[in-house]
Amino acid sequence: MKWIAERDALIAQTLAFVQSVTGRKDDVLRPGTSTAAQTIPVENVTVQARAVEIALTEAPVPPPPAPLPAPRAGGDFRNEMQARIANFRKHQERFEREREEYCVETLTRLRAAIRDGSGSPARK
Numbered sequence: 001m002k003w004i005a006e007r008d009a010l011i012a013q014t015l016a017f018v019q020s021v022t023g024r025k026d027d028v029l030r031p032g033t034s035t036a037a038q039t040i041p042v043e044n045v046t047v048q049a050r051a052v053e054i055a056l057t058e059a060p061v062p063p064p065p066a067p068l069p070a071p072r073a074g075g076d077f078r079n080e081m082q083a084r085i086a087n088f089r090k091h092q093e094r095f096e097r098e099r100e101e102y103c104v105e106t107l108t109r110l111r112a113a114i115r116d117g118s119g120s121p122a123r124k
Helices: 004-024 072-118
Strands: none
Touching: none
């Protein structure tokens, strides 16, 4: 199997590189590697570093955040709340009035049906 030999060669090269960088010379192979990796000749590679200049361009300036709305005066908030409460009360009073009218109307029809002796009250 050719890939096993290539893998073992890669492991041997990696170990040689690590040893050359750290200055350590260990003859110990990693567990699970074959002894065939020991017989493969390994080249020492010299690495040269070069300085690379990167041209920095100005990043686009993000737009400024939207201005916050002007704080409302305490009186405005209070006036708005009072108006909402008054509106709510009007609705509640209207619902109460409609319920009362419906109740009176239903009781009137019921009483009329009882007086007339018909079995069920007539519905409008």
